[in-house]
Amino acid sequence: MLDLTTKIGSLTLKNPIMPASGTFSEDLAQVFDLDVLGAHVTKTITREKRNGNPTPRVCEVRGSMLNSIGIPSKGVEAFIENVIPFYADFDAPLVVSVSAGSADEFVTLCEEVSVAGVDAIEVNISCPNIEEDGKAFAMRPSTTEMVMRRLRDATDLPLWAKLTPNTGETTEVAKAAEAAGADALVVSNTLLAMAIDIKTRKPKLGNLMGGLSGPAFKPIALRMAFQCAKSVDIPVIGCGGIASIEDVIEYLIAGASAVQIGTATFIEPKIMVRLIDELPNYLRSQDLTSISELIGSVRDEEAADGLVFIEAAP
Amino acid sequence: MSISTPQMPLNSSHEAHQIFEVDCMVKSNAPVNGEYRLLKLDAPQKILDCEPGQFFHLLCPVSGNLQPYFRRPMSIYGYYPDKGELHFLYKVTGEGTAALATLQPGNSLNVLGPLGCGFDIKPDWKNLLLVARGVGLATLAPLALEARRQNKQLTAICSARSSSVLMSIDYFRNLGANVITVTDEDATSNIENLRRLIELQIAKTGVDAIYTCGSNRLLKLLQSIGRQHGIPGQIALEQQMACGIGMCQCCVRQFERNGKIVQERVCKEGPVFDLQEAIAC
Ligand SMILES: Cc1cc2nc3c(=O)[nH]c(=O)nc-3n(C[C@H](O)[C@H](O)[C@H](O)COP(=O)(O)OP(=O)(O)OC[C@H]3O[C@@H](n4cnc5c(N)ncnc54)[C@H](O)[C@@H]3O)c2cc1C
Ligand SMILES: Cc1cc2nc3c(=O)[nH]c(=O)nc-3n(C[C@H](O)[C@H](O)[C@H](O)COP(=O)(O)O)c2cc1C
Ligand code: FES
Numbered sequence: 001m002l003d004l005t006t007k008i009g010s011l012t013l014k015n016p017i018m019p020a021s022g023t024f025s026e027d028l029a030q031v032f033d034l035d036v037l038g039a040h041v042t043k044t045i046t047r048e049k050r051n052g053n054p055t056p057r058v059c060e061v062r063g064s065m066l067n068s069i070g071i072p073s074k075g076v077e078a079f080i081e082n083v084i085p086f087y088a089d090f091d092a093p094l095v096v097s098v099s100a101g102s103a104d105e106f107v108t109l110c111e112e113v114s115v116a117g118v119d120a121i122e123v124n125i126s127c128p129n130i131e132e133d134g135k136a137f138a139m140r141p142s143t144t145e146m147v148m149r150r151l152r153d154a155t156d157l158p159l160w161a162k163l164t165p166n167t168g169e170t171t172e173v174a175k176a177a178e179a180a181g182a183d184a185l186v187v188s189n190t191l192l193a194m195a196i197d198i199k200t201r202k203p204k205l206g207n208l209m210g211g212l213s214g215p216a217f218k219p220i221a222l223r224m225a226f227q228c229a230k231s232v233d234i235p236v237i238g239c240g241g242i243a244s245i246e247d248v249i250e251y252l253i254a255g256a257s258a259v260q261i262g263t264a265t266f267i268e269p270k271i272m273v274r275l276i277d278e279l280p281n282y283l284r285s286q287d288l289t290s291i292s293e294l295i296g297s298v299r300d301e302e303a304a305d306g307l308v309f310i311e312a313a314p
Numbered sequence: 315m316s317i318s319t320p321q322m323p324l325n326s327s328h329e330a331h332q333i334f335e336v337d338c339m340v341k342s343n344a345p346v347n348g349e350y351r352l353l354k355l356d357a358p359q360k361i362l363d364c365e366p367g368q369f370f371h372l373l374c375p376v377s378g379n380l381q382p383y384f385r386r387p388m389s390i391y392g393y394y395p396d397k398g399e400l401h402f403l404y405k406v407t408g409e410g411t412a413a414l415a416t417l418q419p420g421n422s423l424n425v426l427g428p429l430g431c432g433f434d435i436k437p438d439w440k441n442l443l444l445v446a447r448g449v450g451l452a453t454l455a456p457l458a459l460e461a462r463r464q465n466k467q468l469t470a471i472c473s474a475r476s477s478s479v480l481m482s483i484d485y486f487r488n489l490g491a492n493v494i495t496v497t498d499e500d501a502t503s504n505i506e507n508l509r510r511l512i513e514l515q516i517a518k519t520g521v522d523a524i525y526t527c528g529s530n531r532l533l534k535l536l537q538s539i540g541r542q543h544g545i546p547g548q549i550a551l552e553q554q555m556a557c558g559i560g561m562c563q564c565c566v567r568q569f570e571r572n573g574k575i576v577q578e579r580v581c582k583e584g585p586v587f588d589l590q591e592a593i594a595c
Contacts, residue, residue: 026561027582030333043563052578057564058556060383065556069563073575079510266384266557267373269335269426 001051001118002280003290006038006258008235009183011093011119013038013258016250016291017276018259020239020262021097021122021162022069026086031269035090035154036276038258042083044097044124047109054206059195064214064241065263066193068180068207070128071099084117095160097164101130103147119158123148123182125162126189132264139167139191148180158183160237163224165191168311170224171231178232186237186260187225191217214263217241222254229255229296230308243271245278254295331471333429333559335363337422338400345413349479350405350449351415357400363392364454367432367550367586370400371558374413375425380408381503385426387555387581389453393428401450403481427560430585433457433548435464439522442466443490443515446538447473450527451482453550453585457525462489469515469534471496473503473532503533512539521545528552530594540589547589551582568593584591 004015019028025043028034032078052072079096087094096113098121100106109168110121121184125137126149136144137143144161148265163170163176165188190211194202203209221240229236238256242248243264251259264271283289299309330590338355346352371385392401405416417423433441435457442461444454453470463467468491474480477500486493494511498501515521524540524547526532533549541546553565560582567584569576569591578584 023557023561025561026499030331030559031335043561052566055564055566056554057566058384058562063383065381065383065557067564072416072566076437109395266562269333269557269559 002283003196003292004276004279006295008120008160008237008258009078011039011158014091015276015279016252016258016273017279018092018095018237018258018260019265019272020260021124023262023265024314026083028265032273034291035092036273037092038093039093039119040041040090041085041095041122041260042079042097043260044071044073044127045076045079045109045113046071046073046099047076047105047112049073056204056206058210059187059204061193061195061216064212064216065266066098066195066205066210066212067190068205068210070207071297074236080113080115084115088117095120095122096121097124097162099124101128101129103131103150106147107150110151110154111118111172114157118157120160120183120185121155121162122162123151124162124189126162126166126300136164136166138162138164138173139169141169141172144173145176145180148177148182152181160184160186160188160215163188163228165189165224165240167217170311171227171309174228174232182234184237184257185228185232186239187228187256188221188240191220213240215241215243218247225251226254226258226298227309235292243267245282246276248275248279249294252291253296253298255298257295316470327395331363331428333427335424335426337424339422340417340423340467341399342419343417346403346481347479350403350481353401353402353414353417353423355425356573357398357425358395359395359398361425361427362393362395362398362400364390364428364456365432366390366460367453368428368430369585370402370425370427371429371473371555373426373433374410375417375423375437377413377416380409380413380440382413384410384556385558386410386414387429387552387558389456389550389585390428390435391452392459398442402522403449403455405449413444426558430581431548432462433525433586435461435466436523441522442468443521443524444486444513445473445512445524445526445532445533446471447480447503447529448582449476450529450550453527454525456481456493458486458489462491462502468492469519469521471508471511473497473508475499475540479552501528505531508532508535508549509539516543517546523547524589525549526589533573533589533592537590537592549589549592550585551580551592552585555581557581557587565588567595571574
């Protein structure tokens with residue numbers, strides 16, 4: 001018997017494949033049975049209603065994309081009323097992604113979404129902290145630890161901290177989240193990037209800049225997932241650029257206990273179903289019987305800490 | 315004006331249908347004039363249960379320098395369950411459509427759909443007016459066919475740069491439509507002349523509903539005529555799309571509803587919207 005299950009703290013997922021926040025919604029149920037997924041992760045919500053950024057909100061870059069969707073939100077009440085009940089019919093655990101501009105607002109929102117039907121909260125701390133200098137909470141260990149501690153006191157649900165690649169302190173931020181009581185890390189959100197139309201000389205995004213995601217981003221997010229897995233004892237969920245079963249395996253070997261699929265779903269809406277189908281074949285082909293044999297199996301034995309935790313390209 | 319966010323898809327009046335992702339075989343992909351191509355696909359029955367105005371999201375082939383990444387949205391030009399065919403009429407404007415143009419008979423094309431909410435024809439509407447320019451005619455073609463099936467009277471005003479790129483005229487004529495053509499070349503496509511032609515039609519036969527797509531100029535004109543005569547209308551709109559099925563929120567546009575500005579997703583609540591609620595941009 002092949003064992004595809006993976007443990008994320010107190011939650012056991014039936015397989016390690018789940019969607020990334022913002023690239024998934026109830027609408028995908030029109031394409032396939034969402035219950036095949038290891039978990040469901042909703043688009044980040046804020047407490048108040050918000051419109052998000054001006055269009056164009058996406059653009060292509062060679063084989064990948066930039067987005068500046070922002071967080072359009074119908075508000076927490078509409079979310080609790082309409083979205084949470086939709087997922088009640090499924091076995092897969094529901095992970096709700098939340099964001100706020102201040103720690104107080106984060107606390108209130110976490111309390112509000114700690115309701116029946118929600119199995120974990122993904123804390124999108126890659127958003128700007130508007131009370132300080134507008135830098136994302138997850139850019140610094142101090143703000144990460146501060147906000148995660150407040151949230152740890154605010155809810156009994158598992159807390160997943162979603163990190164940003166827009167920092168030079170990846171492992172310090174990871175450790176800060178762990179110290180503050182996070183149950184898992186999601187590594188990572190998109191990388192700040194830009195594209196300009198050389199004919200019109202206009203930035204391709206209405207918001208000037210946006211986040212890089214898709215295959216071009218994978219080596220960066222994989223490096224971060226590896227560094228995080230090396231520096232903390234809580235599970236790491238890899239996220240960034242996954243588009244094939246080989247990508248999934250690479251993240252597991254790097255130390256991820258599960259993975260999230262984002263941009264690839266826009267190109268191939270049933271990709272998560274395909275990856276879940278391909279996992280057993282891969283395990284069999286390698287004479288493995290469980291996912292856990294892969295997790296963290298990277299052969300970096302001789303590498304010194306100085307190398308593992310480096311924050312500059314050699 | 316206050317700003318509010320999109321309606322939940324689940325509360326939408328259109329029932330959620332199944333969306334398919336399938337590989338189709340290209341039957342033909344030939345130019346219809348200097349600018350447009352007609353793509354005919356061999357399609358399984360299950361994806362041919364379409365509404366006029368709906369679209370598919372096409373995974374354009376990647377070859378050489380042409381490396382489109384996102385899918386490209388394309389209106390259904392024709393869906394024929396009897397023949398098992400799905401047709402698109404498109405203009406090559408950039409990387410994705412240039413890649414589409416490289417498809418040869420026998421090649422395969424991955425399509426996602428049918429997507430979005432199409433046009434409505436109310437039972438008591440007898441005289442329908444279609445006004446479209448350029449590739450917008452592609453979007454209105456299946457509507458004309460459906461109107462014919464329902465025995466409606468149809469007038470189609472077709473606008474283009476020149477008579478050589480006027481498309482689908484025979485298509486509309488064969489459906490028994492009263493076809494009026496206007497072109498920039500003949501200086502007949504200007505707003506004043508269009509207004510005159512439409513007013514004439516209203517006076518002659520009456521018009522129960524107006525259908526259009528795309529152009530801001532047409533939108534403003536038709537909104538004004540619609541308001542003046544109390545004629546309802548629908549418009550098919552475009553916006554850049556990533557997912558095409560409602561997940562990513564990149565395709566929103568603003569609409570004015572009950573004095574409020576609301577945002578809706580073109581791929582999900584649209585691409586067909588109420589003519590008066592649309593905002594020219
Ligand atoms: C619902 C819908 C139906 C459409 N139906 C038709 C049709 O029947 N025939 C036809 O010729 N065209 C149609 N279009 C427009 C068509 O999608 C664009 O021409 C096409 O995406 C351009 O891609 P490109 O790579 O060639 O151009 P590029 O300019 O290189 O495209 C760059 C990016 O912008 C997007 N984009 C560019 N123009 C448009 C546009 N007008 N609308 C939406 N996205 C755009 C592309 O999808 C791509 O993501 C439709 C658009 C929508 C939204
Ligand atoms: C259109 C779009 C919207 C996104 N919205 C969110 C969001 O609301 N919250 C969040 O934490 N991450 C969001 N992300 C980031 C993804 O969850 C993911 O971290 C990132 O895209 C990297 O994974 P990928 O390369 O597989 O897409 C979004 C990404 C995209 C492309
Ligand atoms: S294209 Fe993604 S929501 Fe419309």
